Amino acid sequence: MKLDVIKLDAGKSGSIELADDIFGLEPRADILHRVVRWQRARMQAGTHSTLGRSDVSYSTKKIYRQKGTGGARHGSKGAPIFRHGGVYKGPTPRSHAHDLPKKFRALGLKHALSAKAATGNLVILEAAEMASAKTSLLAKAAKELGWKRVLIIDGADVNDNFALAARNIEGIDVLPTMGANVYDILKRDTLVITKAGIEALEARLK
Template identity: 40%
Template sequence: MEVAVLKQSGEDTGRKIALAESVFGIEPNDHAIYLDVKQYLANQRQGTHKSKERNEVAGSTRKIKKQKGTGGARAGSIKSPVFRGGGRIFGPRPRNYSFKLNKKVKQLARQSALAYKLKDNNISILESISFDGPKTKDYLKLLNGLSLTNKKTLLVLADVDQNVVLSSRNIKNAQVTTASNLNTYEIIKADTLIISEGAVQKLEEIYNSAS
């Protein structure tokens, strides 16, 4: 599929770029997308949650009343979970939520997400992107030229450009990444992808070489 190449100002260059069917035109796999997003979110979890169990709370272990004859249930310690201030039964413990996902599945998920964006015409290709310095107003000018000021955008660069990254940092719903760091969650979360021509070539190299 061919997509128009735009200037940084949003004007049409008059050229079109053919996006590789093997990367942007595959039949999307929803389950692969689900698994990759699930893994990404699981990896963000710190897993440091912890509650005290009965052997960890402060309190006496003295038997608080006799075993029989009180008319109530037996009670051996004030630290019992049935009492206020006692330990918690089966409380959360620190754990690692991450899990392994096959590289082929992750690649399929990212290509599927890209295919959905292309199918919905939510991909803009820019000839090149460069700023003289880290200025928020320059990035706002870029979004305004593309009529994407009020959209969630993900700008994909071929390589890290600190001026572009820093210019976008104070703008709500504007995110910048590189072709090699692109992930499914970021693609799905964004309303529109803005991809530089260099990044398109890099994406096609990455995914075609991994096939």
Template identity: 40%
Template sequence: MIEAPHYSAAGAKKKAVRLPAALFDGTVNEHLLHRAVITYLANQRQGTHDTRTRSEVSGGNQKPWRQKGTGRARQGSTRAPHWRHGGIVFGPHPRSYRLGIPKKMRQLAKKSALNARAREGALFVVDALEYEKPKTKTLAELLAKLGVAEKKVLVVTAGAAHAHNVYLSGRNLPKVHVMRFADATAYEILWADAVVAELPALGGGAATEKAEAEDA
């Protein structure tokens, strides 16, 4: 059973929480993580790059000078690639870089990323962040108490009604990303140096209650 440090919403340290075995079994599939990250980055590309060929650049298509008698090399067009302002050979043109990955592989990659962060001790579990209104200072103080204020942090929420206030609280912190657990991908988890997850986002209090019952 994998455990993670547990904190209150105010940053007070609590007893370590046992993470749900359905998500945290210690397995890290690096090949799957690589494919998931490559797919994610490829799908972020717009693919709108474009260059002009010799048929598209401006300029006359006449010979710049006669074929013979000038002492210079023969030239057929000022739009040729070796001329200044000429066309581009084999340049990029609009295309789609989109890649696909099966849903189960995407889910397993996310699971592997979570296990990797848990194995490194970079996963922190906090109680539900029930912010009544957006407050950047409150979230910043929490991260400082966790010792991750200077790191790239991914804050994962359960997606409840208060999640939007948490998002607004972290929007002004340059190294902090806030998103719902359902929306987080393997890339975002690996991007972060530390992952701060709400306990309900990882399966609620079921794991904690079961652990406490076993310890009793």
């Protein structure tokens, strides 16, 4: 498939041929869903924790005699039935991450890129470079281009001035090619990829 290439000033800069096996697939929701679940599970902190029977600080002495009180039989004050007692089989710190094959993760990225291309929300930029790190200049260019919630993917390295200018603009995120992922792509309305980013992505996914 062929797409036009634009500059930051909205001017045309020719066109580029995109690989159909990366940008021309029929997006499948089940594949995207599995990859997003894998990403979100890896990001989950898993720091939930409760005090168990052996963690609460109480004497283990029997709290009152077994018989003759008219009440139920009880032993330690740290039993789960009492207030501030230890929790039985409560949550403990753990990792929520699960495995997903590398080829399937790459397939998910291809389907995410194809989804943006299919809906017309894929923009090819000549280069994400600025002479100076002026937030106002980038904000003005983004407004003229109609970018509100946009992810910009550059080549192996991101231009320092461009990254600094974009840092303070709400709704604009910049990533190098190796940082491109399904969740961030789907979360934004518009996906902008530089020509260097296209070359790097095709080399990564071939």
